[in-house]
Amino acid sequence: MAQPQATGAWRLLERLEPFNQLARVGGDGVRQLYASNVDTALLVMGLDGDFNPRRLERYLGLAASAGVAPVVVLSKADLCPGAGRKVEELEARLRPLPPILLLNATDPACRGALQPWLGAGQTLVLLGSSGVGKSTLSNTLLGVQAQVVGGVREDDSRGRHTTTARSLLQCPDGSCIIDTPGVRSLQAPLDEEALAGSFADIAELAARCQFRDCSHKLEPGCAVRGAVANDRLLNYHKLQREMRRTEQTALQRQQQRREWKVRSKASRRR
Ligand SMILES: Nc1nc2c(ncn2[C@@H]2O[C@H](COP(=O)(O)OP(=O)(O)OP(=O)(O)O)[C@@H](O)[C@H]2O)c(=O)[nH]1
Ligand SMILES: [Mg+2]
Ligand SMILES: [Zn+2]
Structure with missing residues (x-):
């Protein structure tokens, strides 16, 4: 200011x-x-x-x-x-x-x-x-x-x-x-919340899988496989693997997004 x-x-x-x-x-x-x-x-x-x-x-x-x-x-x-x-x-x-x-x-x-x-x-x-x-x-x-x-x-x-x-x-x-300059390869700084935010169909269907910790790969009673386009599901799995590799910071990012929300409101008021 x-x-x-x-x-x-x-x-x-x-x-x-x-x-x-x-x-x-x-x-x-x-x-x-x-x-x-x-x-x-x-x-x-x-x-x-x-x-x-x-x-x-x-x-x-x-x-x-x-x-x-x-x-x-x-x-x-x-x-x-x-x-x-x-x-x-x-x-x-x-x-x-x-x-x-x-x-x-x-x-x-x-x-x-x-x-x-x-x-x-x-x-x-x-x-x-x-x-x-x-x-x-x-x-x-x-x-x-x-x-x-x-x-x-x-x-x-x-x-x-x-x-x-x-x-x-x-x-x-x-x-x-x-x-911005074009990027060659993009890895998004994902966490569970962000991944669910851009794959809302999978997040929603997952609630109906037989197993609560279903990975939507081979488990019986999976509600996701078959309902979501295979290529999209494969990409989801790939992004999830990448995310797990950088998971130690994922919780911090969730926390940070919460702070941003509060700040965004406050700074807009100002
Ligand atoms: N016909 C047409 N040509 C386009 C269109 N958008 C971009 N171009 C052409 O595509 C070429 C690349 O456009 P840029 O704007 O330099 O692309 P950029 O995304 O900024 O690329 P980087 O700066 O290298 O990341 C130029 O020759 C543009 O004229 C479009 O919608 N229609
Ligand atoms: Mg450019
Ligand atoms: Zn499943």
Whole structure:
């Protein structure tokens, strides 16, 4: 919090604690911070060769682990004719179902589509692989070419890691956009609560399994197997294994999310 002075300078009054923090787990097992005080995470996935529901489930876990509302942005809708089917695939698969937007990131109409999440005081972070159009979308929302954009490889749609640092950009409407570099591999800092938050179908069905500690693998009387798409269940098991490897910090993260909730309310009041 800062106060403008008669001289035109600002005087720093107080440093507030962040009300949430989005982070991933790096290759070395250490948490890497993306951004703090975020209202919405735009999870950007290209409808070209980048489309991958499993990876999206990881990003949804990452948003859930910070308690940030996710919005799925499927970019390059103008280049990919079968886009409708991919949306249906995600709609059938994801629970809870986040908002899913089909966008051409170069089209100013994006601003209209994202209207519910934009506006003064709103902070959005763009997350996704290299080349999916995070910087392109930032520029479209800003209305100026602030961020450098790069091309993608023809054969596999991979980007060229054009953006190398995070930037906080202010839109004319007062929203803040955080553009980030594309990540190569993503491990979300998950805990039981965050995993259940992004796999609500499994969490719900598990209550009806015959065994309370059912792992939904081979046990008889499992209510999850068969009811949830096999690929989703396999991904769930994979994320759960990763989570167990970093479990000592999971309880701390749950505790931290609780603190963030309280702080978020308090700082919004202020
Ligand atoms: N036709 C079309 N091209 C797009 C769209 N989104 C991005 N592109 C193109 O895809 C390429 C990569 O876009 P960038 O915005 O640089 O991608 P990025 O996600 O910022 O990539 P990194 O900074 O490397 O992480 C550029 O050539 C863009 O013009 C889209 O919706 N439609
Ligand atoms: Mg970029
Ligand atoms: Zn089960």
